[in-house]
Amino acid sequence: MKLNYNSLQTEDYQAINKELERKDSLEVLKWAYNSFGDKLVYSCSFGAEGMVLIDLISKVKKDATIVFLDTDFHFKETYELIDKVKARYPSLNIELAKPEITPEQQAEKHGDRLWERDPDACCNVRKLVPLQRELDKYNAWISGLRREQSPTRVNTQFVNQDNRFKSIKVCPLIHWTEEEIWMYIKLHKLPYNDLHDKSYPSIGCEYCTKPVAEGGDPRSGRWANSEKTECGLHK
Template identity: 50%
Template sequence: MNLLEKEALIEEKAVEFESATPQEIIAWAVETFPNITFACSFGAEDVVLVDMLQKISPKADVFYLDTDFHFKETYETRDRLVERYGLKFVRVSPEITPEEQEQQYGAELWKKDPNACCDIRKVTPLSMILSKYEAWITGIRRDQALTRANAKKIEYDVKFGLVKFNPIADWSSEDVWNYIREHDLVYNPLHDQNYPSIGCEQCTRPVMPGEDPRAGRWAESEKTECGLHK
């Protein structure tokens, strides 16, 4: 399938999939694009998609970006998912260690230049892993942030050059948690401590009542996205 054919198919399916269930979208995605992967951050949305993907295509690749700065609860959630499903996560790590980063850029780069830190520890590693695939699945939702409000359930990811599926783009946070409770899923316990969105430990704080759900990410700067999603 050449690029023009892909773009035509994506435009057609974007309309069709708007009323489809996440399971229907995932099933079509893995059948149409066998060389597909799922990016898991171990947040609430992603444990839902892990469960769905395991029921539909348990051999599909699932990777995570290990920034070396995750909360211990995030790593523990990963281990509990491995135990529950028996899946093997593909660990994707930065080219330099935290120590090498400090030597090259100084201490606490995430405070001085959070975009540079995210580029080193997230965006560049993501570019490398996605270059091996023709499609990827994410857990982004439209109501998470203004930057995600126009996300389609299937779109062409211009930034990384492959097809992108967002099966629960139209779900609310309540939809996510209803699924988690209904299926008794493993989830990150930090969600129970006012962390609706969980990133690196240095750049994530609890969200206070009345705040935007993503207010806890890069709270000391105007940054709202790590650069993984356009």
């Protein structure tokens, strides 16, 4: 029987993470696909961590499903990268999940430039609701969260109870440093978003992502000039 959110208790997560604590990322992915099979999906933003995870996943399950939350507001470089990934990994099933309303419909309903006036509301419409719709099809999902990324992520485990989406969240890269991510990308000659070479360490929607000064917090360019630090997917 495949694992699911309703069948696991807190002690089960503790036991699973105890079992996996000395495993590497590839072994964690193998455990995840063995445990969830086709009921496991990778929600990928196509950042640097995403390139590493896609490559690792391709070694474990060549026809894995990858979902990208296409908010309609991404940089052209992000869409160009997705095309490169599709060409490099033709067996992967890469899907673009769209919001239920277009940018024009959003402006009519909520007013112009919602991302400036209420970024949480914009993220809800264009990210959280679409992801919930996608995750309802699966028992678990993969995320590229790393502990060193921000204070809100330091306690992330390999396998996490995701009460926000009533799912199980698998995070194979929790121990990786940014340096290790980029070493892997360079070593394996993986494609990556050109914006990373232009002072964009973390890349989201075009309207809400700014370049970061050298030495600055890698996530300080996300929702700059506001107190928002997360889109809500990982709260």
